[in-house]
Amino acid sequence: MSTLREHPEEGERYRAALDLSRYPEDGVVNCLVERLTREPSRAVQEAIISSLIAIGTETVAARCAELLRSRDAYVRNAAVEVLQVLEDKSLGTVRRLLDDEDPDVRILAVNVLGELRCKEAVELLRQVVASDPEINVVAAVEFLGEMGLRREDRETIRAAVERFADPYLTFAAETALKKMRAT
């Protein structure tokens, strides 16, 4: 961990970051996450992300959830990617994020849900489309177009279009509904 934090050579920090994937302890996760936000080398940051994914614990999910509030877009997107790959390990964390008062955090949580492969993700997306007060439901509509299979999903999308008089949402909903038509 000290090599990752302190070594002056990028190559050494890079390899240290990859090596830490073998140690799934919370202290290592905290070190990786903390370094992700400060590391000047993009390559080392990518190595850190790879290790967080490999460790893949609920602590990783919880720490990445905190990173969704970062001012750094790269860090936010990295956190989304890690949460997406963690699949069901991140579901509990993401469920809580859908109630966050910050709409930007809710948008990112929806982006995570849209990549998950569990059926519960579809149910949560449906709830977002049905009840979220912000236009960020648009993102959920797109994912529901791919993942939604039930008539209720189509009805939920149509109801969202009526709730918001927004041309982009209408367009996104039409695309989603086309994808959902039964074949």
Add this chain to the structure above:
Amino acid sequence: MRLEDFIKLRDYVYRKSGVWFGEKKLYYVEKRVEARMRATGHDDFRTYFAWMRFDTSGREFQELMNALTVNETYFFREYHQRKCFAEEVIPEISVGQNSSAPRRVRVWSAGCSTGEEAYTLAIILQEMTAGLPDGPVHWEVHATDINTEVLERAREGTYGPREVPEEYLNKYFRRSGDDFEVVPELRRQVRFYHLNLLDRDGMRSMRDFDAIFCRNVLIYFDDASRREAALYFYDALRPGGFIFLGHLESMSRIAPIFKLRRFRDAIIYQK
């Protein structure tokens, strides 16, 4: 296959793998998807897609990708990329070296299969480095694969007459019964060995390469593994080294640490 179904599948495949199919490929995709539907017992696209989409093992997605991106390997495949390597990348790699030390070019064919790509690279290197004005360039090709059977075939270096490019036939091959065998002088400079691209220790031993060719291999990996392999490749390259992917692949979507270099004949990623 309805256009809406094609778009739904196409968008999903692109998001997961970076492989893009234009609408002209609808028939191509349709045939392969229908084959997967038959193989998995699904009567309609909707249920097949849902089943594949929510499959937590990821196996069916991989099978689908295998079907959609059937790969043939043959000599001098993807001509424009080879041309770029020969006429633009090799000169840049050779010229950039410290002039006081012997010049050396190291190339890696990752996922070399039966060896056609590795021997193609060897021919190109031999052709392009012979007779250079600033003195000789020592080159070597390392070719790895996870499949030991194809490696055996690659080491033999024997190919059917229709597989071998005519302009190099007399120079780099000799007849072996009905087939043609790569000449020993060329084979000696190509090393074939077993390597799993996700084996940390094995990948760490790959160092100081000027160019890596890993075409149509990473698309078969899941997201996490693809990123891991890309990071190993990054570490294996010298600063300024190049990585060549398949023409449908994008490294930017895997790990945004390589820069895009636009050459006359191709766009390549560089460390």
